[in-house]
Amino acid sequence: MANRGYDVVVDVDAEGDLGHTDLQEDLEFHSSNFEDPQSRTKIPADSSSASFLPGGSSRNTSGSSKRFLWSLSFYAQFFDVDTNEVARRCTAAIFPRANFLDxxxxxxxxxxxxxxATTVVVILFLTGTISQYLDHQGKEHFAYDFTLLSGAAGLIYGYTFVIPIGLWGTLKWFGSESANLLECMALYGYANLIWIPVALISWSPISILNYVFVAVGFAVSALFLFRNLYPVLSATDIRTSKILLVVVIALHAGLAIAIKILFFAHGGKQPGQSHDGDHADGDDKGDRMLRMLFRA
Structure with missing residues (x-):
């Protein structure tokens, strides 16, 4: 019963009984296109799937790459770490046993x-305010200086994220292939970790201790940067690498000096020295600090 002119063959018994089959409802006739190669379509690949590739690699065309750049998944890859991994990196920054890039x-x-960087900004504002409060005790009504907060944010965020961009651009200018912008930012970011304990204790009324604490913070963080940036800077010629190392250390020294002057320069007098206009009993800043801490 098969005729080549039909696409569907129905087998009917001798009595013509189709049972409960209703041709109007159950059967649909379609023209065959299996032998027409022009009608075969391919399912396009999902162009957005490359947006989630680790490390930000993309196999898209230039148009897809632009969409990928402005998607949240592009920036999410820079925060693809958990708490344990961040804690491990912080430990490696404070107690370096291997190259931090490794x-x-x-x-x-x-x-x-x-x-x-955010924690350093907040602590610098708090401890800088305490230092100012101790310096103004016994003089006049103390007013909070919120420019300390904006100054700390500009100083720390600028140093952490702008300096690495400049360093990376300089290395690229001199043809270094080992330079990586995110690695430079990570190095500078984790190098700031030492400033958290330094800022917590540098509000001391004893000026010489403040200098010692800031100097220790500078030495630890500068050594961390020097140790990890030296292999990267050595990819350039010897003269250029030496100049860049000097610039890196000089800029870091500038950060330490700025922290000392802007936030902890108020306790500049030694204990036992009275301020102009103080009472005749000559209470020093250490006594005023104790009164502030244990005041009911």
């Missing part, structure tokens, strides 16, 4: 640098 394992993050 600790990053090719996955530099901005999560740790951002929150470390």
């Amino acid at each position: 600790v990053l394992e090719g996955n530099p993050d901005l999560y740790g640098p951002f929150w470390i």
